[in-house]
Amino acid sequence: xxxxxxxxxxxxxxxxxxxxxxxxxxxxxxxxxxxxxxxxxxxxxxxxxxxxxxxxxxxxxxxxxxxxxxxxxxxxxxxxxxxxxxxxxxxxxxxxxxxxxxxxxxxxxxxxxxxxxxxxxxxxxxxxxxxxxxxxxxxxxxxxxxxxxxxxxxxxxxxxxxxxxxxxxxxxxxxxxxxxxxxxxxxxxxxxxxxxxxxxxxxxxxxxxxxxxxxxxxxxxxxxxxxxxxxxxxxxxxxxxxxxxxxxxxxxxxxxxxxxxxxxxxxxxxxxxxxxxxxxxxxxxxxxxxxxxxxxxxxxxxxxxxxxxxxxxxxxxxxxxxxxxxxxxxxxxxxxxxxxxxxxxxxxxxxxxxxxxxxxxxxxxxxxxxxxxxxxxxxxxxxxxxxxxxxxxxxxxxxxxxxxxxxxxxxxxxxxxxxxxxxxxxxxxxxxxxxxxxxxxxxxxxxxxxxxxxxxxxxxxxxxxxxxxx
Numbered sequence: 001x002x003x004x005x006x007x008x009x010x011x012x013x014x015x016x017x018x019x020x021x022x023x024x025x026x027x028x029x030x031x032x033x034x035x036x037x038x039x040x041x042x043x044x045x046x047x048x049x050x051x052x053x054x055x056x057x058x059x060x061x062x063x064x065x066x067x068x069x070x071x072x073x074x075x076x077x078x079x080x081x082x083x084x085x086x087x088x089x090x091x092x093x094x095x096x097x098x099x100x101x102x103x104x105x106x107x108x109x110x111x112x113x114x115x116x117x118x119x120x121x122x123x124x125x126x127x128x129x130x131x132x133x134x135x136x137x138x139x140x141x142x143x144x145x146x147x148x149x150x151x152x153x154x155x156x157x158x159x160x161x162x163x164x165x166x167x168x169x170x171x172x173x174x175x176x177x178x179x180x181x182x183x184x185x186x187x188x189x190x191x192x193x194x195x196x197x198x199x200x201x202x203x204x205x206x207x208x209x210x211x212x213x214x215x216x217x218x219x220x221x222x223x224x225x226x227x228x229x230x231x232x233x234x235x236x237x238x239x240x241x242x243x244x245x246x247x248x249x250x251x252x253x254x255x256x257x258x259x260x261x262x263x264x265x266x267x268x269x270x271x272x273x274x275x276x277x278x279x280x281x282x283x284x285x286x287x288x289x290x291x292x293x294x295x296x297x298x299x300x301x302x303x304x305x306x307x308x309x310x311x312x313x314x315x316x317x318x319x320x321x322x323x324x325x326x327x328x329x330x331x332x333x334x335x336x337x338x339x340x341x342x343x344x345x346x347x348x349x350x351x352x353x354x355x356x357x358x359x360x361x362x363x364x365x366x367x368x369x370x371x372x373x374x375x376x377x378x379x380x381x382x383x384x385x386x387x388x389x390x391x392x393x394x395x396x397x398x399x400x401x402x403x404x405x406x407x408x409x410x411x412x413x414x415x416x417x418x419x420x421x422x423x424x425x426x427x428x429x430x431x432x433x434x435x436x437x438x439x440x441x442x443x444x445x446x447x448x449x450x451x452x453x454x455x456x457x458x459x460x461x462x463x464x465x466x467x468x469x470x
Contacts, residue, residue, distance in 0.1 A: 049145030049158050049303035051182065051192075053220075056238075056266075057293035058282055059166060060103070060136035062129035066170020068119035069282075071140050073099045075163040075176040075197070081209045082201045082278075085171030087115045099162040103138040108468075113138065132293040133383025133391075133463065139297075140164040142180065149305050151227045156184040158303065166279075173201040173278040175212075177219060182301065190222035192236070192299070196270075201278040212276050218267040220299060228434055229372050231302035233469050238264040238296040243271050243284045250281040259285055261421035262292045292424070298469060330370035330438070334378060334468050337363040337442075345449060354417050354450045361396065361445040364429065364466065368405040369438045376470035377431035378443060379410070382423040386461045389451070391424045392416030394464075396445040398429045406436020407443065415450035423464065 054060060055071075062068050066084050074096030077089075085091055094101045094112035102110045104122045113120075113136075121127050121136055128134040147158035163178040175198030184190035196217045200210040220236035243265035245251050255263045265271060265284030274280040285291050345359035368376060382391040395415035400407050410428030414420060430443040 043148035043150040043153075043155070044305035045146075046149050046156075046158060046303040046305050047146050048143070049147065049160070049301065050141060050143045051145070051158075051160070051180075051299060051301045052139050052141045053299040054137060054139035054297040055166065055219075056283075056296055057132070057135050057137075058290060060127070060138045061132070061290060061293050062119075062127035062134055063169045064129045066168075066172060068127050068136065068170065069166075069168045070118045070136065071101045071138050072165040072167055073101045073140070073163075074165065075178060076165040076167070076174055078199065078211070079171065079209075081207075082172045084169075085167065091165075091171075092118070097162045098143040098160065099164055100141045100143070101138060101164070102141060103136050129290070131383060132290050133381075133465075135293065145182075145303070147182075149227055149303060151229075151305075154184070154186045154188060154225075154227060156182065156190075156227055158182045158301070168279050168282060174198060175273075175277045175279070177217075178214075180219065184222070184225050184227065188223065188225050190225045190234075191218050192220040192222070193218050196273050198277050200276045212273075215273055217269045217273050219270060220296065221267050222299075228374055230304070230374060231300065233298055233300040235298045236266075236296040238266060238294075241265045241267075241284075243268055245271065245280060246275065249275065250286050252284050253287045257419065259291065261425050262295050264295060266296065300469070330368075332366075332368045332370055332376060332468075332470050334364060334366045336466075337365060343447070345447060348449075348451070350453065351450075352453070354453055355455060356451075357449045359447045361429075361447060363401055364443045365440060366405055366407060366430065366443060366468075367440040368432070368436070368470075373406070373432075373434060373436050373438065374470055375432060375434040375436075376405075376468065377410075378429045378466060378468045379426050380423060380429050380445075380464055380466050381426040382464040384424070389455070390416070390422075392420065392422035393449055393451050394423045395448045395450070396423060396427070396429075397448070398443065398445045400430060400441060401444045402440070402442035404437075404439035404441040406432030406439075407441030408432065409443070415448050417450040417452065426467075429466065 059069055073093045076091040092115055100112060102112050104110055106123045119126055121134060127136055142160040142162060145158045145160040149156040159181045161179055163176050165174055165176045167174040175196055177194040177196055180192055180194040182192050193216060195214050197214045198212050200208060200212050202208040222234050223237055225234050226232055241264040243252055263285045271280055271283050274283055343359050343362060345357035348355040348357045382394055384391045393415050395413045397412040398409040400409050407430050409430055413423055413427045416422035429445060
């Protein structure tokens with residue numbers, strides 16, 4: 001993460017940034033089976049499939065009561081009433097069968113949290129409900145999924161066994177999802193469904209607590225899914241999605257220039273189920289202070305595919321030759337040049353309508369020597385500055401400083417001083433397509449901070465987080 005400090009003194013502004021990385025979901029590259037004949041067009045059987053998903057930023061955000069919202073492995077028991085969970089309840093778990101819950105540390109390493117650390121951000125600081133970027137970034141991981149993948153047709157069906165529990169407000173309301181199934185169609189759309197269960201609660205009526213019948217819901221709708229050799233990563237549909245709710249309940253406000261960067265909703269059947277849990281408005285834009293934390297986070301799926309279909313027995317005079325290529329050595333790493341990750345921007349220049357400071361991001365090196373050369377990307381996102389100064393005023397123009405690993409620069413993001421969200425929305429710094437050459441690339445970006453001319457003197461600080469996906 002980059003910690004950005006901006007000081008306004010008279011007409012001058014200085015900006016200072018510190019960055020460490022958070023790696024999300026490196027997918028394993030498995031063995032390849034080759035034969036004498038052409039590749040089969042039949043669906044391939046997959047085993048050992050996994051998927052990792054944090055649902056939303058809000059699922060790991062600070063709560064106005066109860067500490068935080070968090071994920072737990074397994075299906076939680078009945079508290080008997082809407083109350084805070086305690087460690088002695090034994091409901092909280094980070095491992096249950098083929099399901100684990102984990103979150104990154106400051107170095108980007110994923111590990112299972114403890115009861116004591118479940119509400120801490122990667123730096124070990126308790127998350128705050130007062131900031132939509134103060135997040136634990138916890139996620140749930142399902143292992144050992146089975147099914148079929150047909151890359152030539154662009155279709156897949158994978159099923160997992162197990163449950164996870166989504167807990168809000170420290171336990172005042174929670175629900176569970178069991179046995180998820182992923183389905184991908186030939187047009188690149190897909191769904192992740194599961195059986196939802198839990199307890200009916202109402203934040204306005206603490207006495208309400210009733211078991212809910214098991215209901216099949218769509219946890220995520222997917223678009224533009226590209227089935228890779230060993231998996232894929234996609235952000236579920238949320239932005240721009242409209243949802244309807246019963247009259248008399250908290251609804252979705254109209255989309256506007258102000259809320260457009262985060263306006264949307266989870267699937268309708270999911271929101272319908274949440275009407276009973278008391279969590280409904282936490283899964284769509286509702287006009288609340290934490291709307292910016294509600295959009296769906298990226299979902300990563302990995303699998304090992306084996307050739308499908310039954311081969312006929314060879315006739316006399318024929319031989320069947322099968323060659324197995326074991327997993328090749330290689331790695332995907334990314335680092336920030338130097339031990340000092342601070343960036344000092346130029347003194348602000350008064351442009352009349354705004355104050356402008358510029359500078360350069362410390363270079364980010366990406367090395368990819370993995371077999372199969374799966375696609376990768378590095379993205380950045382900033383939060384608001386302290387003192388009420390919006391993080392949207394920061395923009396960048398990415399570049400590839402040194403070619404390698406198939407890298408190409410992400411699109412420029414303009415400062416949001418006139419319109420747009422600037423870098424408060426996730427933006428790609430650099431990426432590479434599947435099948436790229438092995439090697440090392442160096443990524444950079446020209447930084448552009450444009451502040452209102454009326455910005456008061458003072459010191460302002462924000463955080464920019466880089467995330468690598470592969």
